[in-house]
Amino acid sequence: MSTQSSTTEERTGIDEIHILWISEGMSCDGDTVSLTAADQPSIEDVVLGLIPGLPKVNLVNKVLSPSLGGEDFLAPYRAAARGDLKPFILVIEGSIPNQRIIDGEGYWTSFGNDPETGQPQPLNWWIDQLAPKAFAVVAAGTCATFGGIHAMAGNPTGCMGLADYLGWEFRSQAGLPVVNVPGCPIQPENFMETLIWVLQHAAGTAPPPPLDHMLRPQWLFGKTVHEGCDRAAYYEQADFGKDYNSPKCLVKTGCWGPVVNCNVPKRGWMAGIGGCPNVGGICIGCTMPGFPDAFMPFMDEPPGATLSTLAVKPYGAVIRRLRGLTNDMVNHEPKWRHNKQKLTSGYNPHYRP
Ligand code: SF4
Ligand code: SF4
Incomplete structure (x- = not known):
């Protein structure tokens, strides 16, 4: 406008x-x-x-x-x-x-x-x-x-x-x-x-x-909390926390982040530190015109979340498994890094471009 x-x-x-x-x-x-x-x-x-x-x-x-x-x-x-x-x-x-x-x-x-x-x-x-x-x-x-x-x-x-x-x-x-x-x-x-x-x-x-x-x-308000949340990768992998101590996505404990316009998780609260879901606090939609009525009761799973988390579950489970395998692979050093007598790095002294 x-x-x-x-x-x-x-x-x-x-x-x-x-x-x-x-x-x-x-x-x-x-x-x-x-x-x-x-x-x-x-x-x-x-x-x-x-x-x-x-x-x-x-x-x-x-x-x-x-x-x-x-x-x-x-x-x-x-x-x-x-x-x-x-x-x-x-x-x-x-x-x-x-x-x-x-x-x-x-x-x-x-x-x-x-x-x-x-x-x-x-x-x-x-x-x-x-x-x-x-x-x-x-x-x-x-x-x-x-x-x-x-x-x-x-x-x-x-x-x-x-x-x-x-x-x-x-x-x-x-x-x-x-x-x-x-x-x-x-x-x-x-x-x-x-x-x-x-x-x-x-x-x-x-x-x-x-x-x-x-x-x-x-x-400042053009993006959702979810789009800037430290925990968004857990959501994508359908890895949901069951209590507030969990470092995983908090949607099942009442986070409204996917539908709330706010930049606080990206920006932090003071000197870049904090930012509701980043530090374990569910987003209760406090920046929104419908606040607080539209977001109550605060501690329950938001109404649309059951369906959306159900939908993301099969995809998230496969992605999490595949990423786990790739993560395991890239967590190993290549086999040519050793202190043996023979060079096995594939070095070719006669190589011409
Ligand atoms: S904690 Fe909230 S904002 Fe963060 S990924 Fe989960 S649902 Fe989205
Ligand atoms: S609770 Fe308020 S300040 Fe915190 S992330 Fe949600 S809308 Fe932003």
Whole structure:
């Protein structure tokens, strides 16, 4: 899907920009915590201006903020809501509750207080004020992108993802739709790569980030977990683990990797280490729009897996046997490598090409 828009209002070529990060959606703040683990590049590198070609970045995030808190911390948000601070990128963490179902009676989640009434300012008010004024709007984590755990069946808040709230046709000042970076939590470098792309777009040195039909960065979410899994060869050979201690394929213990879009097994989690199935954790589909309901109960074999593993069994058994024989063969040295008196390597001194 193309994210280019002829309605772009904000010019690129920006040399200084704010990132206004609000983590007051329904969330555990895990995406902010995860972000602190990024090192290719780190958020510190971006804020300190160590990445060539990016605008100067002023990050405002409650965990990473140097402010004293309170109104000092809220000042840039208030200025942006008034239209006095721009350009800025709005990052939302956590799912968006439905205020309409309580019809003005209280609030589900808030961010600061209304200076006039002293009452908590609902998150939804901030999104309504800030999103239309933002250069770009980024949803960090599965809660903000698709609703996540808080939006599962039976929830009382009616919460949803940011694009559900703003509309999938929403366009920011730069003509971009909501940029979705799912993950429970975000994989740190996945988020940083996306942010860098948006910043380069702001600087005028990159086109809009290419997004898929669910507004995820295509280059990060275009492949399945299975396609990048360390254990995929075991699957192909129909060699399935029966418990979590096994180094073999985990599909029989509940791994959804073959049908989930995520690059974590390829990329690892921190500094390339980890990555769910690589280290013994089944994939529960945490990056997916249908998460968690579509993937529950988590520990059971996924519905399609019985059939697909049955189909791969005869092929896998033959392949495993043949590979075992070939592996045995190539695990021996050639017979001419010896310390006897006679050369048996087949050397021919009269050989002419
Ligand atoms: S552990 Fe999961 S992702 Fe890895 S090979 Fe098995 S089914 Fe695929
Ligand atoms: S491998 Fe699966 S469980 Fe792990 S981060 Fe990716 S989608 Fe989530």
